[in-house]
Amino acid sequence: MLTPGDLKDRTAVVTGGASGIGAALAAELSTYGMAVVVADIDEQGAQRVTSELQERGATALAVRVDTSDAASLEHLAETAYAAFGSVELVCNNAGVLTFGDVADSPVDDWRWLSSVNVEGLLNSVHAFVPRMRAQQGWRHIMNTSSTHAFLPDPGHTGLYSATKQAVVAISRGLRQELASDGIDVTLLCPGQVASRILDSQRSRPDRFGPRAAEPFGTGVIPIGTIEPHEVARQAVAGLIAGEEIVFALGGGGNFREQVEQWWRTVDQAILASTD
Numbered sequence: 001m002l003t004p005g006d007l008k009d010r011t012a013v014v015t016g017g018a019s020g021i022g023a024a025l026a027a028e029l030s031t032y033g034m035a036v037v038v039a040d041i042d043e044q045g046a047q048r049v050t051s052e053l054q055e056r057g058a059t060a061l062a063v064r065v066d067t068s069d070a071a072s073l074e075h076l077a078e079t080a081y082a083a084f085g086s087v088e089l090v091c092n093n094a095g096v097l098t099f100g101d102v103a104d105s106p107v108d109d110w111r112w113l114s115s116v117n118v119e120g121l122l123n124s125v126h127a128f129v130p131r132m133r134a135q136q137g138w139r140h141i142m143n144t145s146s147t148h149a150f151l152p153d154p155g156h157t158g159l160y161s162a163t164k165q166a167v168v169a170i171s172r173g174l175r176q177e178l179a180s181d182g183i184d185v186t187l188l189c190p191g192q193v194a195s196r197i198l199d200s201q202r203s204r205p206d207r208f209g210p211r212a213a214e215p216f217g218t219g220v221i222p223i224g225t226i227e228p229h230e231v232a233r234q235a236v237a238g239l240i241a242g243e244e245i246v247f248a249l250g251g252g253g254n255f256r257e258q259v260e261q262w263w264r265t266v267d268q269a270i271l272a273s274t275d
């Protein structure tokens with residue numbers, strides 16, 4: 001287990017760092033004395049977050065990245081290592097959301113969601129893990145999934161939830177595979193966070209077709225939300241403790257009951273199959 005002081009003078013890369021949870025992670029990590037690479041497809045936003053961190057005395061660098069593009073991830077890794085010499089923490093946090101019923105959603109919605117939420121994670125793993133393997137000492141990867149990966153009834157978010165289930169499975173595999181290299185992996189599963197996630201399609205590339213209609217608008221999620229800085233506080237505390245999973249839930253909701261209900265259904269099906 002780490003102590004908080006162990007993060008000082010180490011380097012973190014945070015994708016999706018220009019907004020919401022990513023910006024809050026960058027700020028939280030910098031309070032522990034980490035240098036932070038704020039990486040985002042929104043270059044101006046990344047610059048803004050970086051300037052704010054620098055004004056508070058932190059070491060920070062903005063880099064434009066499109067996580068769905070392997071070459072862009074490779075450029076990010078090269079830039080981070082050239083600037084700081086090593087990277088101890090990679091927060092694979094960039095992610096996008098559309099609401100929409102599975103049967104009514106164009107396949108392009110899936111292609112876009114999975115290009116960022118799943119392939120983006122894989123591109124990062126391919127860019128950073130070989131470099132991290134060549135280092136010594138503490139190294140850690142934190143992947144942002146969602147409570148949506150565990151909900152039994154992901155109404156209107158079946159496609160998004162599928163990408164976040166993939167993040168769970170990939171993270172569990174990575175945690176096991178990288179243990180012998182001394183690289184730890186933590187899965188971050190926030191509940192409903194007051195971020196710009198409902199306006200995700202602001203960064204949707206044209207090649208994935210027209211933007212889907214957003215039934216709940218593009219503002220901040222109105223109910224049961226947790227603030228990004230509180231998610232970041234719990235996330236960093238969890239990674240220092242070496243937790244495999246960190247849930248950061250808002251006040252409301254019955255997430256635990258829903259998960260238990262789903263596992264009862266699974267359990268009954270397993271029992272029925274062995275009768």
Ligand SMILES: NC(=O)c1ccc[n+]([C@@H]2O[C@H](COP(=O)([O-])OP(=O)(O)OC[C@H]3O[C@@H](n4cnc5c(N)ncnc54)[C@H](O)[C@@H]3O)[C@@H](O)[C@H]2O)c1
Pocket residue numbers: 015016017018019020021022039040041042045065066067068093094095096097116120144145146147189190191192193194195196197198199200203221
């Ligand atoms: N807001 C929630 O309720 C919630 C809940 C659980 C999990 N999450 C997850 O948290 C993560 C962060 O989301 P957020 O809520 O802070 O939303 P946000 O929209 O405020 O921030 C997401 C950031 O990712 C960036 N981004 C999008 N596509 C990108 C790409 N291809 N390459 C690089 N950067 C890209 C955006 O520009 C933005 O800055 C996502 O993975 C999301 O799925 C969010």
